[in-house]
Amino acid sequence: MPAALPPSQRAPLTVLTRLYARNRPAIQRVLISLFVAYSIRTSYRVFRPSDTRTPASSSSSGQDAGTGAGAVGGRPGRKPRVQVDALFYSRLATLLPILIPSAHSKEALLLAMHTFFLLLRTLLSLYVAALDGRIVAALVRAHPSAFARNIAKWIAVAVPATYTNSMLTYLQSKLAIAYRTRLTNRVMDLYLGTDAERGDGAFYQLANLDDRTPDADQLITLDIQQFASALAAIYGNTAKPVLDVVLYNAQLARNVGAEGLVLLTVLVQSSAALLRALTPPFGALAALDSQLSGALRTTHARILTSAEEIALLSGTSLEKTKLDRSYYALALHAAHTLRLRAWHAMIEEGVVKWLWGAVGLGVCAIPVFFAGAVGAAGRDLGARTEGFVTNRRLLLSASDAFGRVLYSYKELSELAGYTARVSSLLQTLEDVRAGKFEKRLAATADTALLGQRGRVIESDDVEFRDVPIVSPAGEVLVPRLSFSVRQGQHLLIVGPNGCGKSSTFRILGGLWPVYGGLVRKPPPNQFCYIPQRPYLSLGTLRDQVIYPDGRDEMERKGVTDGQLMDILGYVDLQPIVAREGGWDAARDWSTSLSGGDKQRIAMARLFYHRPRYAILDECTSSVTLDVEKRMFDHVAELGITLLTVSHRPSLWKYHKMILQFDGQGNYIFAELDAERRLALQEEKQTLEAKLEEVPKMRARLEELRAVARDREGYTAEAAS
């Protein structure tokens, strides 16, 4: 304290203080300008992209976009690039119009209300800081009436303060739900929505033709929710503290003078820079966490869908090993993240709470110890206490707000992780719907062919003209396939396993791209596809027969439960209605019906829909021959044209044409004379059976010859 110094040292200090006091307005102006510039720089440093590339340059490079999106979507072999960089802001800018479509939208209104309450809370905090000072001052001055008046104000301000706080939490949660709904709707439109121009949703292609997002279920259910919550929170966690820092510091500058504040700011800035440098890559950690959770979830889902096969194959311990491996990868990552969080939180609290708190106390003491310098001379103890308490409260709020600005960098990094995953999903869905796929190709893939496009036109008949059959891995199964089926010209497709029989149907159904030639086909509603393992949906027994119609649609078509019962008669399944508890019985049909039951339900579906064409892919392999005959006779009665894959000769007679693949890329398309083919087959089988006997007959002949030779030798010996 100047008063305690010896006279020899007091003189220069007095000169300095006087000089300072004389030029104080100018010095203050310089200091405040410095402080403002510094604050702006700090805020910029927190939100500044750590990568200086422009969004255009980073997204225009396919490699870059792929690296970020692909890696976070789980593409093997690529490292995630997730940080608060230009790419993050460009991804966010793409997502924002989906989340807040217009200034009049519900989300914009929620955001405006949220902003209003954030402002209100800051103003209330300023008021409470001043009130706190007045209460303590009244205590020190021993003024009971002032004390009681201020306590009454304290209680009165609690009403708007508590209302504001709970409104902030409420509005933030509402915003999170609103963002999630907007984003989910957009994703679901692409994933499962149908539109006339681009056809059905991209769910099949996403799962089969593209490797970028193997865990779409996790992305749609969990990642979108985490992204929405993080985005809703980031607004309150960044905009509010930045505003708080500015307002509290402005008030503090008025109370304690700009000098202390500038000193404080310099200290805060340097420790903030240190904290920032020590912040772990939370964005990449969050993205990796989501990716590992997705992998674990997918592994569990596979066990549920293939429970029977795994159980019968005794694959339990192998599946458990896989699950354990998947879980421990996640647990190890979570433990690593926790460790990083723990030491980061420790350093953060040490700096923000304790170091800044100590310096803050020093700053609050300026008006007390340097009363003359800051113009507080002559104030009584009460006024000094009031100033100290108010400033201390303001300072605590300011340092808390600044701490949250710093902390928001961590949240911003995590948001970058979720943003990367969600925009990767959206980008992949957009690409897939536009016919752009990214799949790991087979070594033998014909990349030149994959760049080409064939034509698809609508017609009454089915025709493939020079169409290559290419698997999603780019393997050419048949270089140029040509065949045609007019109505009534039932086609049988045969060939060895993996030769491309089902793939032909996938191209016909529009699931796989057409890489050349011409495909003519009727619209999808004129086809019904019955696979070997039919899909049974969630719902009632009736829903299984009429899928994908619902009950309303069935009634609109004028079909009754009685007619459905007649249909079950053609597949020999009428007893199932009583057995399962009526048409409205609902259960998991995929596990409660036998393989044959499921195939018969699927054929009943065909009889309900009565399409012009039926694609039957080994769909009666578990059905007895007599029931199969009954079903195919009824198909013929209904005039449905068949495109059948089957290895059963009993079905040949229902077909007029045959498409026979040899498994080497060649095929024969010809008329099928079922009787002649059967006769030839019988003759072939007889000859093959006879040929099988030949080695045995040869061996026996040799034995007989040996015996004869022995006998001849014995006779000759006896004669001599």
Ligand SMILES: Nc1ncnc2c1ncn2[C@@H]1O[C@H](COP(=O)(O)OP(=O)(O)OP(=O)(O)O)[C@@H](O)[C@H]1O
């Ligand atoms: N989603 C996919 N991704 C990559 N390759 C695929 C995919 N689906 C099928 N394939 C490949 O395409 C080839 C032809 O498959 P397809 O299902 O057409 O065989 P198929 O002739 O019907 O055989 P099967 O008689 O065994 O059913 C196979 O080698 C298969 O591995």
